[in-house]
Amino acid sequence: MPKQRILTGTRPTGSLHLGHYAGALENWVRLQDEYECFFLIADYQALSDHLGEIERIRESVIEVTLDWLAVGLDPHRSAFVIQSYIPEHAELTMLLSMLVPLNRHQRNPTLKAEMAQLEEENAELSLGFFNYPASQIADIILPKAHLVPVGEDQAPHIEYTRQIARRFNRAYGEVFPIPRALIGRVPRLVGLDGKAKMSKSLDNAIYLSDGAGTVERKVKRMVTDITGTHPRLRPTDPGVVEYNPVFEYHDAFNPDAAEVADLKERYRAGRVSDSEVKERLIKALNDFLDPIRERRAAYAARPDDVRAALLDGTGRARRTAEQTMQEVREAMRIIYT
Numbered sequence: 222m223p224k225q226r227i228l229t230g231t232r233p234t235g236s237l238h239l240g241h242y243a244g245a246l247e248n249w250v251r252l253q254d255e256y257e258c259f260f261l262i263a264d265y266q267a268l269s270d271h272l273g274e275i276e277r278i279r280e281s282v283i284e285v286t287l288d289w290l291a292v293g294l295d296p297h298r299s300a301f302v303i304q305s306y307i308p309e310h311a312e313l314t315m316l317l318s319m320l321v322p323l324n325r326h327q328r329n330p331t332l333k334a335e336m337a338q339l340e341e342e343n344a345e346l347s348l349g350f351f352n353y354p355a356s357q358i359a360d361i362i363l364p365k366a367h368l369v370p371v372g373e374d375q376a377p378h379i380e381y382t383r384q385i386a387r388r389f390n391r392a393y394g395e396v397f398p399i400p401r402a403l404i405g406r407v408p409r410l411v412g413l414d415g416k417a418k419m420s421k422s423l424d425n426a427i428y429l430s431d432g433a434g435t436v437e438r439k440v441k442r443m444v445t446d447i448t449g450t451h452p453r454l455r456p457t458d459p460g461v462v463e464y465n466p467v468f469e470y471h472d473a474f475n476p477d478a479a480e481v482a483d484l485k486e487r488y489r490a491g492r493v494s495d496s497e498v499k500e501r502l503i504k505a506l507n508d509f510l511d512p513i514r515e516r517r518a519a520y521a522a523r524p525d526d527v528r529a530a531l532l533d534g535t536g537r538a539r540r541t542a543e544q545t546m547q548e549v550r551e552a553m554r555i556i557y558t
């Protein structure tokens with residue numbers, strides 16, 4: 222039996238943070254043996270709303286690749302893929318955009334939220350951006366993926382992919398598997414500021430590439446209640462553990478469950494200071510990040526290997542994509558000679 226396939230990816234608009242790790246990356250690392258994996262750097266998708274920032278995207282392609290290598294994605298087992306180097310992706314997106322009903326497209330909640338965000342920022346909304354969910358369907362079905370491990374915010378795109386893959390299969394014959402989403406252990410990691418989501422654009426993230434001092438500074442500034450309006454003033458004040466970002470991070474990243482349980486108990490009883498809880502978190506996060514930092518530095522010193530990983534994976538993905546596009550053309554009868 223050939224292995225089933227995974228396709229998943231990232232927009233190269235900045236480095237990856239703890240939210241990416243607990244929401245998705247961790248699963249990618251774990252599933253590399255069980256599945257044939259394609260990890261996509263979705264630069265077209267990044268360009269769709271950052272067309273004027275090509276230098277930032279170019280840097281981010283390398284930063285994201287270093288983050289991937291640092292957390293343990295293995296470019297020999299798994300293919301690292303540059304989206305725009307796969308011309309078949311653009312072809313399939315074109316065909317899908319004719320197969321997708323406009324009213325269905327407009328109901329996509331993730332797209333809706335992002336469009337509202339762009340509008341709020343008075344940013345220009347391009348046709349390419351509006352179409353990116355169709356291009357993401359092409360990303361997923363081009364290698365005929367069975368599984369798409371992602372963060373919770375991406376779930377609507379996977380549901381959309383399932384519908385369109387079914388629609389294609391009904392109209393033209395069984396070409397595509399119907400892919401499943403796999404949401405990570407921490408579907409949505411709270412931001413340092415208590416906002417619902419850790420995100421680069423909200424500037425409330427700890428990056429996998431942050432140094433120990435940066436982590437320390439960021440944790441010390443963290444809010445301990447999500448409203449930011451009820452700071453706990455004294456260590457003797459009874460504290461609230463639920464929805465407290467500091468404890469959410471402890472739960473997500475501190476492997477010492479006994480320590481976390483003890484801190485929670487003392488916090489509730491007013492027997493531990495905020496600063497002690499934060500000190501323990503700083504230690505846990507830096508212990509978690511240290512090996513990642515070491516691997517990142519080792520790869521950063523070998524830019525030729527990083528480039529080779531990207532080109533090799535992209536080549537493998539390209540061969541798969543050519544095969545699928547051939548099948549698509551045959552199924553749709555787009556053959557004239």
Ligand code: TRP
Pocket residue numbers: 228229230231232261263266357360361369371375
């Ligand atoms: N939209 C995803 C994000 O913003 C990135 C992405 C592009 C993706 N293509 C994909 C994710 C295909 C899963 C599958 O993070």
